[in-house]
Amino acid sequence: MNALADTKTLLGELIGFPSVSSDSNLDMIQHLAERLADCGAEVEIWHDETGTKANLFATLGPKRDGGIVLSGHSDVVPVTDQDWASDPFSMTEQDGKWFGRGTCDMKGFIAAAVAMAPRYAELDLQRPVHFAFTYDEEIGCFGARALANTLREKGIKPAVAIIGEPTSMRIIEGHKGCYEYTTHFTGLEGHGSGPDRGVNAVEYAVRYVSKLIELKTDLRSRAPEGSRFEPPWTTINTGALVGGVAHNVIPGKARVEWEMRPVQKSDADYVKEELHQFCAHTLIPAMQAVHPKAGIETEVIGEVDGLEPMTENEARDLVMELTGANGADVVPFGTEAGIFQGLGMSVVVCGPGSIDQAHKPDEFVSVDQMEQCLDMLTRLSAKLI
Structure with missing residues (x-):
């Protein structure tokens, strides 16, 4: 399996779904659900009350507590009145960069995680790995809050969450609410x-x-x-x-x-x-x-809610080991991480691309950043068996 090539193909497909927060994300969620189901994941789609938005929660491995969540939001910000050099909803490549709305914020991480799913599925998994993809993060984290309520109701209790927001692959252990x-x-x-x-x-x-x-x-x-x-x-x-x-x-x-x-x-x-x-x-x-x-x-x-830095944080320690980093930072921008922390998980934010590129015309993620992300997710395999 060529993980980078598969990730590039999938990311191009995801960019083609114009999942702006004001519109439905169902086509994108269904596409991801089919990819995950094809490799044997148990996939659940939970709709909002309007029926036009949905969260996806999929699991590979045993049905037990203590799993690791790979999470990202499916929605993107509008491109209205932005001057793009190319079609924002058709991914292009130039100078080692992939351009398109959502490439770094945050469909790049989603594509990498789903591209790794077939590899995880081939393992004798002793620890479940979950995929959580939400709606409406950009306008208030409404999808993540709904997801948290559903996980509580169903008694699903993962232990670790990696939120793949663009951090240039730095480990973020705290941000304000x-x-x-x-x-x-x-x-x-x-x-x-x-x-x-x-x-x-x-x-x-x-x-x-x-x-x-x-x-x-x-x-x-x-x-x-x-x-x-x-x-x-x-x-x-x-x-x-x-x-x-x-x-x-x-x-x-x-x-x-x-x-x-x-x-x-x-x-x-x-x-x-x-x-x-x-x-x-x-x-x-x-x-x-x-x-x-x-x-x-x-x-x-x-x-x-913000992500409060914790003295004991399994997610931070795990991702430090996976990436070789020797520390973790805090950032001013917000994410869904605090909602996962509120469920009792240890949480970090770590993903490809720079927040400096997010929400701007000609948004991009570099191939180098995507390779670093895939390296991290590849090394995660050893922690699941």
């Missing part, structure tokens, strides 16, 4: 000449933002000792405050769009509890003293 919210304020409109007869939604939104700024400062003192992140603490960013219609009208509606990037889940819990108490005991009573129907509601846009 990304929690995004829109907080809506409902007040009572009125004439600007009588501000006490209305509930100014913008003013309450400003008080809410002031609380966010206070918490933003508090979080600096909660940075874990020896944190390797930059900055080392959990951050909060207020992205927008929108409200009002005219200078002489008491605004009845306002919204605040904000996010936090927690280095540890306890920070996220702290921020949410502080905001809940502030709204429940300070802001809302004052609003409803004037207008009983006034209120504050926070819409969760997405809550993606």
Whole structure:
């Protein structure tokens, strides 16, 4: 078996599926399912509630706990308004690079993992190897969260997960989470000449933002000792405050769009509890003293847990052995890794290609990076028997 040639062929096929997050990924998932089933894998496809998206979970080897998961997301970002030198959904090769939307983020890893499946299938596997391919990572990791729930319900308990996001084959053992919210304020409109007869939604939104700024400062003192992140603490960013219609009208509606990037889940819990108490005991009573129907509601846009570095991490130690690396890093960008960690697995992020190429026109992965990835996955064979 020529793993590189097979990977190139499969990657070209995967690039041909324009699996942008706004569209269905079913054709790509079915194609991968057929490839894995052909080599004897037990394949399951779990659809979302719309029936237009699906996760794939396939297993080679014995049905028992403690398996190793090779995971990637099937969706890609749009190419709208990007100036590509070639068709983004038709893979091309030039100067030792494979070009196409998703080549590095992250169909390259998926292709390499599936290309290795026939080799794994020939082994007397003592440890299961799982393939987990998800939907909608790019817009909130919705597929991975659904997959995690399904694995819990079915009692499937792998021990290790390798998330093949583009890291230039560096081992990543930690990244911050990304929690995004829109907080809506409902007040009572009125004439600007009588501000006490209305509930100014913008003013309450400003008080809410002031609380966010206070918490933003508090979080600096909660940075874990020896944190390797930059900055080392959990951050909060207020992205927008929108409200009002005219200078002489008491605004009845306002919204605040904000996010936090927690280095540890306890920070996220702290921020949410502080905001809940502030709204429940300070802001809302004052609003409803004037207008009983006034209120504050926070819409969760997405809550993606970070990957917390762990002192004991089988995945890190395993991939260090497979790649010959002598250390692991942390990165600022987010992945699905924290969701797998939340299932009790040890997790690392390690895959071919550079994040610098992701989401850009003329996205590519180098052949050298793909060879390094295949070397890692080939050496994994010895850990499965």
